[in-house]
Amino acid sequence: MKVYTVKGHDIKEKVVKTGYDRKAVQYANHIIDELKKIGIPRDDIRIETNILGNKNIPAVMECWCDGYYLRFSYAQTKRFVDNLYIIREVIRKEIDLVIKGEKDIVEFLESFKETGDKKEISKEIASARVTLGLDEGEDDEQVINLSYKKLARKHHPDLGGSMDEFQEINKAHKLLKKELGFK
Numbered sequence: 001m002k003v004y005t006v007k008g009h010d011i012k013e014k015v016v017k018t019g020y021d022r023k024a025v026q027y028a029n030h031i032i033d034e035l036k037k038i039g040i041p042r043d044d045i046r047i048e049t050n051i052l053g054n055k056n057i058p059a060v061m062e063c064w065c066d067g068y069y070l071r072f073s074y075a076q077t078k079r080f081v082d083n084l085y086i087i088r089e090v091i092r093k094e095i096d097l098v099i100k101g102e103k104d105i106v107e108f109l110e111s112f113k114e115t116g117d118k119k120e121i122s123k124e125i126a127s128a129r130v131t132l133g134l135d136e137g138e139d140d141e142q143v144i145n146l147s148y149k150k151l152a153r154k155h156h157p158d159l160g161g162s163m164d165e166f167q168e169i170n171k172a173h174k175l176l177k178k179e180l181g182f183k
Helices: 020-036 080-100 105-112 118-131 141-155 163-180
Strands: 003-006 009-012 045-047 059-065 068-074
Touching (some): 003 080, 009 080
Antiparallel strands (some): 059 068
């Protein structure tokens, strides 16, 4: 059995033989449950699982916590589901250290803080502003919330709007709120 060393933790390989997609969803749910232990709500966590679990694709966990944008990706195994398992185990071990008091929350946040390509984050923020019909540099909380409310009413599924558009509007609003530090 292969052992992966990630962020100072030894993780034994776990072989998934069937049900890759179901297992990927279970691993994502386990990661979410672990992050909840340190106060990160479900809405602030993003883990893509709508890809084929047996494909050679990196797994990515993203979340927001106390003004930090956290991101952890892994791509060293041959399958998405196995990459997600590694992320799950690292997150579990790191949170156990926080709970035991061997690591404080700031150290945890710093170890997963996104320090890579800020261009990708900027693109997402720019796209969120476009989705909400805002000017490029708009950062006024009232203007952003007003635009969101108008679009949400217009596209709400209960009022004849599209569920996909409504979800995209919500996602854009949440991203801008987190990025700009609004409550």
